[in-house]
Amino acid sequence: xxxxxxxxxxxxxxxxxxxxxxxxxxxxxxxxxxxxxxxxxxxxxxxxxxxxxxxxxxxxxxxxxxxxxxxxxxxxxxxxxxxxxxxxxxxxxxxxxxxxxxxxxxxxxxxxxxxxxxxxxxxxxxxxxxxxxxxxxxxxxxxxxxxxxxxxxxxxxxxxxxxxxxxxxxxxxxx
Numbered sequence: 001x002x003x004x005x006x007x008x009x010x011x012x013x014x015x016x017x018x019x020x021x022x023x024x025x026x027x028x029x030x031x032x033x034x035x036x037x038x039x040x041x042x043x044x045x046x047x048x049x050x051x052x053x054x055x056x057x058x059x060x061x062x063x064x065x066x067x068x069x070x071x072x073x074x075x076x077x078x079x080x081x082x083x084x085x086x087x088x089x090x091x092x093x094x095x096x097x098x099x100x101x102x103x104x105x106x107x108x109x110x111x112x113x114x115x116x117x118x119x120x121x122x123x124x125x126x127x128x129x130x131x132x133x134x135x136x137x138x139x140x141x142x143x144x145x146x147x148x149x150x151x152x153x154x155x156x157x158x159x160x161x162x163x164x165x166x167x168x169x170x171x172x173x174x175x
Contacts, residue, residue, distance in 0.1 A: 004071035005172050013061040014173055017054060017096065021151070024050040025144060048107065048114050052122070055100035062093060074167040085157070088150060095147045101125075102140040109133035 006014070027047045034040040073082055104125055107114050111128035115121045126132070161169035 005174075006070060007064075007068050009064055010061070010068065010070075011173055011175055013057060013064065015175065017057050017061065020050050020054050020057070021096075021147070024054065025148065028144065044112075045115070045118065048103065049117055051100040051103050052114065052116050054096065055104075058093070058096040058100075062097075071172050074161070074165070074169060076165070076167065088153060088157075092147070092150050092154065095143055095150065099140065099143045099147060102136055102143060106133055106136035106140050109136050 005011070024047060027043060027050070031040060031043045031047060034043065073085065077085075104114055104122070108124040108126045109129045110133040113121060113124055158170055158173075161167050
């Protein structure tokens, strides 16, 4: 049985980022079909604010993870299961950085600056390039769908550990 938990900071970051990712993904789906209007511009701005917030929290989370080792995995897990778990977590971390960065690049290439919370103008990461903006939009969307697949796998694995293996792995990340 797992008794050791992640730190309170790691747990708060995990659930806050998960919630914000769900919001950003949902808003992203919603805004795609909106006609150009002031409302659409507001929704896009909110989506960007959440994305920038996620990026900042993920970078802090990576730093935290480097300084605070996670609790050990269950002893019954085979080496290949532990390796696969580590690979999946690495992919999720990379996607949590790549998705907001590609969104920011897409905005820059589309010629639309990101102004965080309507207060802090962020630098454009590149000059305006319509053709590149279309490519970056596709990359951003593809990465989001890839992240959704990894999140589904992550949740499925956690539920498998909880309800099939009965090793209480979920306790490590429970608030």
